[in-house]
């Protein structure tokens with residue numbers, strides 16, 4: 001790894017620390033280097049708070065005092081994983097802050113695709129005479145803000161499909177009874193994943209057969225918004241998916257109202273473009289990411305529509321010989337790991353690379 005890639009990797013690691021709290025803001029990492037020494041670091045504060053650049057500059061100011069900090073910053077290199085913003089949002093533009101201290105160079109992971117920024121941050125820096133280098137660890141930087149990127153560029157949430165299947169490709173038993181497939185260790189992973197996304201979706205049959213809570217219990221973090229697709233409202237309101245632990249959204253063909261923590265959204269068409277319609281409704285509600293947990297038919301409909309970005313599949317050594325077939329998917333395998341005797345395969349949808 002080249003020297004500048006190491007510093008950008010550090011920015012990406014810093015961004016990771018702030019990710020859960022910064023949501024739906026993209027979490028960014030920033031590092032300030034003077035004469036080969038890191039003199040300040042920062043990452044995006046909880047939503048509505050400081051951006052990474054502000055926190056990194058403040059770190060330098062508080063360590064060195066304002067006069068010395070000014071001198072150091074003017075001769076430093078600033079590494080930042082996302083293009084510094086150029087707009088007045090909840091906070092003032094980071095590009096202006098950098099222009100004020102005029103570092104020798106700004107090194108950027110990737111550009112910010114949102115209309116209010118896209119290229120304007122870099123332009124402002126360059127107009128002030130600050131050289132910029134863009135694209136250091138570019139693919140990794142894009143990956144770190146993939147949920148935000150998808151929301152902005154595709155006008156839909158980032159979609160993660162998740163399921164477990166047997167070695168011979170079965171997903172559930174044919175007698176429609178719940179039958180656990182993956183090992184208990186995988187459960188903690190699943191709960192961690194739930195804590196990382198805005199929403200989680202299941203179809204009516206999964207809700208009826210498994211009676212899932214869809215909450216985060218074996219990890220700490222926020223419960224996602226629960227989304228149920230139930231055309232004729234067949235899932236009884238006493239089921240766990242409606243309990244007070246989280247909010248629930250029900251896409252259906254019967255009613256459009258709110259009852260305590262349950263919001264019913266009537267969809268006109270359940271036969272055509274269902275995944276697209278659901279994702280558009282969620283986009284309007286500012287949902288940035290969604291996990292689809294089942295069942296097989298629901299997962300397959302997202303796959304067939306091309307409406308997925310990532311798939312996380314557990315496979316077990318067990319063979320059932322019969323049952324409901326697991327979804328069929330093709331994508332680029334980006335990770336394969338072992339969790340006890342289960343294999344976790346992570347795929348991305350290369351057809352949708354931007």
Ligand code: AOF
Pocket residue numbers: 025026027028029043044048049050051052053082083084085088089090091092094112114117
């Ligand atoms: C940065 N550094 O750390 C982040 C950026 O409403 P605001 O002011 O918080 O602005 C949110 C937007 O700023 C967000 O949509 C994205 O374009 C950018 N995020 N930019 O320079 C950061 N988190």
Ligand code: ZN
Pocket residue numbers: 051052053084085086092093094095
């Ligand atoms: Zn900013």
